[in-house]
Structure formats: C-alpha cells, structure tokens
Amino acid sequence: MKLINTKNVLQTIEMIESQHLDIRTITMGISLLDCIDPDVERCCEKVYEKITHLAAHLVKTGEDIEHEYGIPVVNKRISVTPISLIGGSFDKDGYIRLAQTLDKAAKAVGVNFLGGYTALVQKGMTKGDRAFLESIPEALASTERVCCSVNLGSTKAGIDMDAVRKMGNIIKKTAELTKADRGLGCAKLVVFANAVEDNPFMAGAFHGVGEAECVINVGVSGPGVVANALKFCKGEPFDVVAETIKKTAFRITRIGQLVAKEASRRLGAEFGIVDLSLAPTPARGDSVAEILELMGLERCGTHGTTAALALLNDAVKKGGVMASSHVGGLSGAFIPVSEDAGMIASAEAGCLQIDKLEAMTCVCSVGLDMIAVPGDTPESTLSAIIADECAIGMINNKTTAVRIIPVCGAKVGDRAEFGGLLGSAPVMAVHPESAEEFISRGGRIPAPIHSLRN
Amino acid sequence: MKAIITVNAKDTVGIIAFVSTYLSEHNVNILDISQTILQDSFVMIMLVDCAKGDIPFDALREGLISLGEARNVTIRVQREDIFNAMHNI
Numbered sequence: 001m002k003l004i005n006t007k008n009v010l011q012t013i014e015m016i017e018s019q020h021l022d023i024r025t026i027t028m029g030i031s032l033l034d035c036i037d038p039d040v041e042r043c044c045e046k047v048y049e050k051i052t053h054l055a056a057h058l059v060k061t062g063e064d065i066e067h068e069y070g071i072p073v074v075n076k077r078i079s080v081t082p083i084s085l086i087g088g089s090f091d092k093d094g095y096i097r098l099a100q101t102l103d104k105a106a107k108a109v110g111v112n113f114l115g116g117y118t119a120l121v122q123k124g125m126t127k128g129d130r131a132f133l134e135s136i137p138e139a140l141a142s143t144e145r146v147c148c149s150v151n152l153g154s155t156k157a158g159i160d161m162d163a164v165r166k167m168g169n170i171i172k173k174t175a176e177l178t179k180a181d182r183g184l185g186c187a188k189l190v191v192f193a194n195a196v197e198d199n200p201f202m203a204g205a206f207h208g209v210g211e212a213e214c215v216i217n218v219g220v221s222g223p224g225v226v227a228n229a230l231k232f233c234k235g236e237p238f239d240v241v242a243e244t245i246k247k248t249a250f251r252i253t254r255i256g257q258l259v260a261k262e263a264s265r266r267l268g269a270e271f272g273i274v275d276l277s278l279a280p281t282p283a284r285g286d287s288v289a290e291i292l293e294l295m296g297l298e299r300c301g302t303h304g305t306t307a308a309l310a311l312l313n314d315a316v317k318k319g320g321v322m323a324s325s326h327v328g329g330l331s332g333a334f335i336p337v338s339e340d341a342g343m344i345a346s347a348e349a350g351c352l353q354i355d356k357l358e359a360m361t362c363v364c365s366v367g368l369d370m371i372a373v374p375g376d377t378p379e380s381t382l383s384a385i386i387a388d389e390c391a392i393g394m395i396n397n398k399t400t401a402v403r404i405i406p407v408c409g410a411k412v413g414d415r416a417e418f419g420g421l422l423g424s425a426p427v428m429a430v431h432p433e434s435a436e437e438f439i440s441r442g443g444r445i446p447a448p449i450h451s452l453r454n
Numbered sequence: 455m456k457a458i459i460t461v462n463a464k465d466t467v468g469i470i471a472f473v474s475t476y477l478s479e480h481n482v483n484i485l486d487i488s489q490t491i492l493q494d495s496f497v498m499i500m501l502v503d504c505a506k507g508d509i510p511f512d513a514l515r516e517g518l519i520s521l522g523e524a525r526n527v528t529i530r531v532q533r534e535d536i537f538n539a540m541h542n543i
Contacts, residue, residue: 003486003501008541009458010492010499013530067512070532251540258539 013070019224020286021252022072024279026062026263027115027200028055029207029215029272032081040094043087044101051078051105051114054214054269059110061266065259073259074421078106079205079217080116088128092135099139099146106145113188115147115205120195123157123444133163136170140185141177147203153193153390155397158447164390165439167191168383172406175375179408182416186405187370191386193393193400198273199329204366204401215272216264217329220256221279222248224286226312230294241295242315249276249319257324275329276320277365278312280340282423288312288333289342300342301352309333310363330399332365338418338425339370347426348415354385354428362392367401372416372425375408382406384435387445395448455511456485456534459500459518463527466496473500473529476521480514482507501534 015021035046055078062076080086080102087095099117106114117139119125119132136148150167153159171186178185190204197208200217207215229248233241256274264271280288289300292308313332321327335357337343346352354371361367367389373382386402393400407416410427417424463469470487477484483503490497504511515531522529 002488004458004488004499005537005541006488006490006499009460009537010490010497012537012540013460064512067515068533069536070530071536254539255536258535 015222015225015251016071019222019228020281020283021222021225021255022074023218023256023259024221025075025077025200025219026058026073026259027077027079027205027217027219028058028267028269029079029198029211029217030054030081031207031211031213032086033209036086036088038089040087040090040097044097047086047098048101048105051080051102052108055109055111057267061263064266065262069259071255071259075112077111077200077202077205078109078114079200079207080114081207081209082118082120083116084119084129084132085209087132088126090128090131092131095132095135096139096142099135099143102146103143111145113145113147113202115149115202116207117146117148118150118206120151121160121163122151122154122193124160125163133166133170136189137173137177137185140174140188146188147205148189149192149195149204149206151192151195152386153394153445155194155394155450156447159193159387159390159394159445161387161439161445162442164383164387165442167386168379168381168439171382171404172379175406175408182418183405183407184418187403187418187422190401190403193390194398196329196399200275201277201279201330203403211272212270214269216260216267216269217272217275218256218260218263219275219277219279219329220252221277222252223278223280223288223291225252226278227285227287227290227294230291238311242311245312245315246319249316250323253320253323260324271326273326273328274320274324276316276324276327276331277329278316278333280334280336281421282339282341282344284341287340287342288335289340289346293342299346299349299351301346301356305356306359306363309335309360313364330365334366334369335360335364336370336403337428338372338416338423339421340423344424344426347428354430358388358392361389361400362396366399367393369401369403370405370422370425371403372405372407372410372427373430374411374427375406377406377430378434378436380434380436380439381430383439385430387439391445394445455504457502457504457511458532458534458537459502460530461498461522461527463496469496469498469527472521472525473498473518476518477502480507480509482514
C-alpha cells in the first residue's frame with residue numbers, strides 16, 4: 001500500500017509557500033483577576049510576574065511548532081482580563097502605570113502585541129471605567145505593544161451613547177498624541193458592540209471574565225488559499241463557489257485545530273478556540289477583496305460586494321466549524337482597508353467608500369477596520385460613525401467594531417503608511433454634514449426588541 | 455514520530471542517495487518514497503520514522519536543510535501530522 005499521497009503533500013506545501021497559508025496568531029489568554037490590589041505598584045508587580053511566568057515559553061513554543069510542522073506562526077500574542085476591572089480603584093495615572101507594566105511584560109516575553117487594555121461599558125460607566133477611558137490616549141502614546149478596546153453596546157444592553165461620545169474625543173486625542181507616527185495609536189484602539197471574550201486577533205483581543213485561568217486561542221488565515229481555489233470556479237454558479245470555499249475553509253481550519261491543540265498541550269494551558277477568520281495582509285495574493293473580485297466583481301466596493309461578502313463569510317464558517325472542536329472568536333472575513341491590497345486599490349480608485357464598507361460590516365465578521373480619515377474630522381462625526389456601527393451590531397445580534405484613524409494634517413486622497421502588517425491606508429472621505437447635535441444628546445439607546453423581526 | 459521530507463531539485467543525480475545516506479547515519483527509517491515531476495523540477499517525497507533516530511528532530515531537520523543548500527536543492531522536513539490533519543477526517 002502506498003503510504004504517501006503525493007497530491008495531498010504537494011497541495012499543502014503549495015498552500016503554505018505560494019498562497020500565504022499561515023497561523024496568524026497563537027494568543028495566550030491570561031486571567032489577571034487574582035492580581036487586583038488597591039496599591040498600584042503592588043498590582044503592577046503581580047501583573048508583571050503573572051504574565052512573564054505564564055507566557056515565558058509562548059514565543060519559543062510558537063517557533064518550535066513553526067519549524068516542526070513547516071507552517072509559519074506569524075504572531076505570538078497575549079490577551080488579559082479587561083484592565084478597567086483590574087484597576088477599578090485607580091485614577092488615570094494608576095491605569096497608565098498598568099499600561100506601561102503590560103508593555104514591559106510584553107517586551108520581556110517577546111510578544112508583538114498584548115490586548116486587554118479594555119473596558120466594558122455597554123450599559124454604563126463605573127468610576128474606574130471613567131478614569132480608564134481618560135487614560136487611553138496617554139496609555140497608547142506611551143506604550144508600544146499594548147492594544148486597547150472598549151465595548152460600547154450590546155444586543156442585550158443597548159448602546160451607551162455617553163461612552164460613544166467620549167470615544168470620539170479619545171480617538172482624536174490619541175491621534176494627536178501619536179501624530180509623529182501618522183496616528184499609530186489609533187491602530188491599537190478598537191471599539192466594539194457585542195465584543196467577544198475569546199478573540200485572538202488584535203487590537204480587540206481580551207480575556208473575558210468567563211474564561212479559564214490560562215487559555216490558548218488560535219487564529220488561522222488564508223485569503224490566498226480561498227482565492228486560488230476560486231480561480232478554478234470561473235463561470236460556475238454560486239452553489240459551486242460556496243462549496244469550494246467551504247472545502248478550503250475546512251482544510252485551513254484543520255491546521256488551526258492541530259496547532260491550537262499542540263500549543264496548548266506544550267504550554268500547559270487549556271485549548272480555548274480556533275478563530276476561523278480570513279485575515280488579509282498587505283502582501284500580494286493575500287487579499288479578501290481579491291476573493292470578492294474573483295466572484296465576478298470588477299472591483300471590491302461596487303454593487304454586489306455585500307452579497308459576495310455574505311456568501312464568503314457564511315461559507316467560511318460552515319466549512320470551518322466541522323474542522324475544529326471549539327470554534328469562537330470573531331470567525332469570518334475581515335475587511336481591514338489598510339491591510340488588504342485589493343481594498344487599498346479600490347479605495348484609491350474611488351470605488352470603495354465608507355458607506356459601502358458600513359454595508360459590508362452587516363454581513364462580515366467585524367466592522368470598519370483600519371480606515372484613515374482626514375485629521376480635521378470632527379469628534380462628533382467619529383462618534384456618529386461608531387454609533388452607526390454599534391447599531392448594526394446591536395440590531396443584528398453580531399459583533400461590530402470600529403478602528404478608525406484621523407490622520408493629523410492629512411486630506412482625502414493622501415496615504416498613511418503604518419508599516420508591517422498594519423499596511424498603509426488611503427485617507428477616505430467622511431460626510432461633511434454634522435452629527436453634533438445628535439451625539440451631544442448622550443444617554444442610552446435602549447436594547448432592541450427581538451420578536452417582530454423585520 | 456513520522457515526518458515527510460520533500461526535496462525539490464532540477465537534477466535527479468544522486469539525490470535519493472545523499473538523503474538516504476544521511477538518514478541511515480542517524481538511524482532514521484524510510485517507510486516510503488514517491489517521485490514526481492512538477493513544472494520541470496524533480497520532486498521527491500519521503501515518509502520517514504524518526505522514533506529511533508539518534509538526534510533530535512530539530513537537529514535532523516537543520517542537518518538536511520543545510521545538506522540541501524550545499525547541493526542547491528530545497529529540502530523541507532515537516533511532521534506528518536500537518537498533512538493528515540489537512541486531508542483526513
């Protein structure tokens with residue numbers, strides 16, 4: 001009997017070497033609940049100790065797996081319990097100290113990002129939450145690897161419009177404090193509705209309070225693999241397209257499952273979830289936009305894009321779900337404009353605009369992601385963009401997010417370079433008409449009714 | 455532990471010989487060999503059992519890769535599990 005299946009071996013190698021199949025991230029979720037202390041310095045000490053102890057071998061384990069299996073493990077990262085809970089009694093400076101401690105711990109263990117500088121304020125803000133929100137611009141400007149997220153709404157709680165208003169201001173301040181880096185601080189800051197507790201992807205990763213002590217979550221990626229499979233479906237009906245994506249997603253996810261199990265075993269952590277997301281990179285041939293265009297659209301962003309993305313997103317989930325014992329996180333297609341060569345090209349050609357991206361977020365896994373807008377965009381307009389996204393998430397019972405960068409001094413048509421995986425973002429136009437009065441109301445948008453759905 | 459070794463080369467002379475010599479020196483058992491031509495490049499795939507090997511997997515892998523580099527051929531050594539995971543339920 002033949003023991004080697006040549007076709008399978010060569011297909012796997014081709015996916016990795018020519019189609020950018022990789023493990024996008026192994027993210028270790030660490031609970032910091034036992035580090036809570038009224039004294040800032042003692043709290044920081046405990047946080048540093050715990051992270052550097054549990055994640056001491058994270059990077060090495062990721063590298064070992066990469067070598068042994070021959071699959072790139074691009075990022076090794078950490079997520080922690082929402083920090084607003086850990087420093088509940090701190091003032092703004094106390095939180096900034098904590099952020100700097102997290103940064104130091106991330107550097108000590110060698111991870112490139114640490115997520116969980118987070119507050120959950122979907123229904124209201126505590127005293128600690130307010131101090132935390134106030135600390136965000138400085139915390140992001142004075143750290144390198146800390147990622148921040150704020151949950152502003154949920155299907156059960158509605159939308160906290162006071163917090164939405166504050167976030168417009170916080171995003172602007174963060175952009176100003178990091179203007180030397182084209183507002184890079186805002187690339188590490190995301191706001192959510194219906195944030196998930198086991199997301200391994202940055203900037204929105206945090207370790208939810210319902211999670212175990214130490215967990216491994218894995219995010220796979222492979223837009224290039226899906227795109228390649230679709231090249232063989234030219235002219236076929238959508239049934240064939242959906243089946244092809246499902247089969248491809250299954251294969252990709254199986255690798256994620258294998259790596260997640262192996263990494264958690266080696267690190268003595270629990271296996272959390274595999275996130276089935278299709279996450280693009282700026283590299284050629286690793287684009288979600290390209291997949292949509294292969295379905296027959298002249299450019300991503302034209303009419304038909306939402307339907308194409310809906311099919312893609314659903315087929316990825318259907319294919320992936322059987323391939324892993326635990327699926328979670330964001331699981332779907334990401335549409336970060338600056339990180340996707342096809343999206344950048346379409347935005348620069350004037351085809352892909354914020355309104356269409358907003359429509360796309362109704363059917364894809366997250367939201368308005370890595371979008372650069374002019375630096376003089378009013379705070380209330382940023383808040384209004386966030387409110388729109390939160391509303392989509394709240395009504396449709398899904399996660400939505402906004403990661404938007406007002407680039408100081410930039411105008412529509414400029415390009416903001418962030419470098420590395422964050423890519424470069426064409427500065428996009430926002431509507432000039434004001435939402436000031438709308439945003440200044442404050443209060444809460446009530447949670448929606450879920451009978452009488454239309 | 456089983457591993458898949460793939461070798462890509464332009465020329466076929468002596469390739470099986472030098473790879474299998476290296477493996478036998480380290481007590482690694484060859485279970486199966488398959489060869490094919492892919493876009494005018496010769497591809498050899500070996501399934502090997504490293505369980506009784508006298509060096510750690512990582513050292514074996516690095517040894518083969520540098521041996522390949524010296525002869526201008528690309529050698530990959532990967533644990534078999536990744537192929538099984540992707541293609542078998």
